[in-house]
Amino acid sequence: MSESTLLVVGTVAFDAIETPFGKTDKIIGGAATYISLAASYFGKKINLISVVGGDFPKQQIFAMNERGINTDGLQIKENEKSFFWSGKYHLDMNTRDTLATELNVLANFDPIVPEAYQNTDFLMLGNLVPAVQRTVLQRLKKRPKLVVMDTMNFWMETAKADLDEMIKLVDVLTVNDAEARELSGEYSLVKAAKKIMAMGPRYLIIKKGEHGALLFHENNVFFAPALPLEEVFDPTGAGDSFAGGFIGYLAQSNDISFDSMKRAIIYGSALASFTVEKFGTERLMNLSHDEIENRIQEFVDLVQFDISLVD
């Protein structure tokens, strides 16, 4: 079986993070960073499209290359600065204040698709301006087998028409619970899911942070818990790591059945559970196969029960 190719689009950036447990200077962040690193534990045919400034450390790019991530589509604007986000988490770790957002290179990001990236099997559109996500999709000569898109409330409020257009074009949409409610105008997540799937995507993933994630498809629903952790050190990148584990697993298995998606959600949850253990991408840079498999076993133990029903 030949390995599928995965194209990841999104930000590669700097973050500065403050949590109840500590704070960082500028560290490596960005949706596409987390996504591609998480996906790299499943396959080595990962292509990245993003943009950084001359201030972005070359050794980080090399480290990503070493993990099998092709960065030919990562534009480096030597005379500009990388996207920068700074935020502070509240004690519950579910809410945060944005302290600074500097678009920098992102302001005029024109996503170039290298010829070698064409014919990609899987496309993961990380959270980004919807118009940029659309440009990437348009520049692919062949529609990928599966297109997954993450987005956020900001685009619902500032680029609704573009976002609606993109939502029509994707197979899987991922949003958090508040965003699902905002997008649908429904409080019940079951009703929200029905409305959102009617907008286009055949699959919807609603991420609930420490409360797990729901996968909807037609009349089916699957729930994956988050692992109960002693300490959530830094939630930044959890959703992106989840997406990376999800699409990484699907690309590796090359199976987009509902059962495969369920497994993919568990792998995504496992990758996210590592990310929150340390600041930034630290934990995602050096996981072992055994660590991941042991964590999957924890998910199995967490939810597995045995009830024999009489038909």
Added chain:
Amino acid sequence: MSESTLLVVGTVAFDAIETPFGKTDKIIGGAATYISLAASYFGKKINLISVVGGDFPKQQIFAMNERGINTDGLQIKENEKSFFWSGKYHLDMNTRDTLATELNVLANFDPIVPEAYQNTDFLMLGNLVPAVQRTVLQRLKKRPKLVVMDTMNFWMETAKADLDEMIKLVDVLTVNDAEARELSGEYSLVKAAKKIMAMGPRYLIIKKGEHGALLFHENNVFFAPALPLEEVFDPTGAGDSFAGGFIGYLAQSNDISFDSMKRAIIYGSALASFTVEKFGTERLMNLSHDEIENRIQEFVDLVQFDISLVD
């Protein structure tokens, strides 16, 4: 195998409920009402200890008797009024304001244990003044095989010493997530669980409402989701129905292993999912075996996934 006996202690009362979907006049409520009704789907040897006033409808008591609930321990104070609670739910259905609390017969409740209730195998202490819960336990000549206690934040704030003493004496404690945090002083539920289990109970159940429930025991943790529902009509009694399904299943199976407790939590979650579909106890009065089994199947479908791990 002879059926185990279950003793349920708690309030039998009136509620008046307001939700975003409607409001009720005085309807039947009370922790022990929900617990014993939910448990009645698992066995017919259920003994109830509670107190009501002369205003409590006799036909409700007959209806409970018809479901196999022995009410010899239900004191009727003909010249007094039943306990009354009134509350209003916010849109999220997770928070509510108490509009009225009239203790009435509860103010001087002396729980009498009929001789026929002695030698009970399972004891479910519904949320109640900790000193009254203790009196029941003291009046049982033989300690039951399993003692489960529910409590709430109100007792943490007004009867902490009595509550602490009770917590030492029970096998399973059930609280919600906010209460677990208050009781332990820990934000992380994993840390909270360790601290609370160190206070006495070998098992701890943390109820998270629409986000499911966690069962802790030594270093094991099990998670049961709540069923994603189109509409939560009235959350009143959900936690008590959960407790009733939990202890009812355990009493029926007469198996208190961790695996059995996991199944019991799924049954408890299923019973709770019915209760919230209508106001008050309406849904719990007439469930069929098939409805319950079909709902259990929904839980299986909701969380079941198949990952083959290489050891």
